[in-house]
Structures are given as structure tokens and as C-alpha cells.
Amino acid sequence: MENIFNPVIPLFIIIPAFAAVILLFLFFMIKRRFPGKRIAATVVRLVIISALVVIINARYMTARQETITNARNLDVLFVLDNTLSMYADDCENGRMSLARATCKYLMDHLEGANFALIQFDNNAQILSPFTQDSMTISDALATINRPDEYYATGTSLNVAHDTMKELLASSAEKENRKTIVFFLSDGEITSDENLESFSDLSDYINDGAVLGFGTEKGGSMKTEYSYMGEQYISDSNGFIAVSKLDEDNLEKLADDMSVKYIHVTSTTDLENTADRILRSSREIPTKSDAVSYDDTYFYWTLPLLAVLILELTFYIRKNRL
16 A cells, blocks of 8 residues: 555656746846846745645645445345336336436435345346445446347246345345335236235335336337337237336235335435435444545645745835846
């Protein structure tokens, strides 16, 4: 762990520049036959000013390894439906776009919590276990791809259950932590399966919500294989397929997990829920092994200001260099 310099202007530029200015002053003062004492005094003042500016510009920074951060005693799990219906166009920019924005809103609002992300389509997948690095979750959200419409096997919410239980059980093993779940889906089931009970997960969950995306009227999904204008996915009868929000399924999920159901039309719909969860949490001072650096340049600003004031006073009184 070493202290570092982090110059605003590279030293190989600023040092020669100030040296050139000092030499230029020296050249003209000698050429104009200034007294030797006056030349020496002027050069000394210029060297002091230049040295202080160079030191400030160099931004000498002292390394500090052990830092204290304020974490929160929250483990927040996002379970994101990534089936084709989540790409329907009955939300602004589509359901999936609003779902991603919702996750990011909650991460910003619950800053300091640990976050984890599960996505499911034909299968469930842990994209990130619990981590305090929210950028990991943001990056994982950005990498979620729309499922191929020709390989989709129909929507089943049941595939998320076992993977959720795995992560929730790991969170339950930690002491003095609260486990929060946000299940993001349109609730539509297109497979032959019936919605199974998620009630065995409620013992692991302290708070959260099932979040519904879409409308009762429904929306259509554009095909990824459109080459001439906009084309939409068709149903088995050859008509444009329409996906509709199924709040009955989502409300049953919420009841099973003992959390609220919220129909999301914008991220502001989560404000009260996020505020309540934040108020119920507590901050935990946590040591971090990350190296941080403290600036020291400001220690030199007062000496520079004092020298400049003296120089200005000298110039005004003598009206000369």
C-alpha cells in the first residue's frame, strides 16, 4: 500500500512550463539591467509560487486501507421473470424495461443493503448471490437477454421456487439480518402447470412485495426476426399474441409469501414500500479492505494564497516587479 501522486496536469508539462516562465522573467530583467538583489528576490518569489502550484497540481494522496462503511442489515433478493411475455409493449418502453428500472430504483433507495438477483424463463438462474456491490447487480440486469421465441416452452412461475429457497436459506443463516424479496412478473402462466404454493418460503422472508407489470388489456411482443417493418409474435391460431397481466396469480404468490402485491406503473409506486423497509432497517458500521486515498493538496493552498497576497501587496506599493 503506497501513497500516490494524481496530478491534474502531467508533471512533465507543468514543471517545464513554470521553469520557462521563470527563465523568461530572468532574461528580461537581466536585459533591462535590473539590480542583482532585485533579480534574486523576484526569482525567489517566482520559484516559491511555482513550487506551491506544482505541489498542489501533483495531488499527493496518502493511502488508507481500513475504512468504515455504513451497511444495512438487509438482504434484498430480486426474482425477475424473463419470459417472452415480459417483453410485451403495454408499459412505457416495455414491461422488462420498467422491471429493470424498478430494480435500480430499489437499489438506490436501499443503498447499503446486500442484493441478489435470480432470473427465470424455462429455468431459474442465480445471476448474482448476495453482494453489497450494487454495480454487480446492475451489470447482471444489463446482460439479461430476451429468450428466443422459437425455444420458449411456455411460462411457469414454479421454476423460480427452488432457486429462491436456496438463496433465502443462505440469508436465514446470518444473524440479525432481514430478508427482503421482490418478485417481478406479469403473472401470466402459459404452460400446462398450475401455480404451486410458495408458502414454505414465508418463514425466510421478513418483507418485500410481489410486483406486477402489464395491463389487463394486454400487449403484444415484437418478433426478433423482423426484417421488413414491425412484426409481432403470433399465437397458435395465427393471430397476434396478446399477453395480459394476471393479478390473481400474483396476489396468490404475495399471500403465500406473506408480502404485499403492488401493480407497478412507474418506479414511484414503490416509494412507500421502500421507505418502510428502510425505516425498519439499521445501519451497521463495516470495515472494508478496499484501499482509499486522502487528498493533501489543500494543505498547500493557504501558503500559496498568503504568498500571492504578499506579492500583490508588494506590487501595489512599489508599482514594479
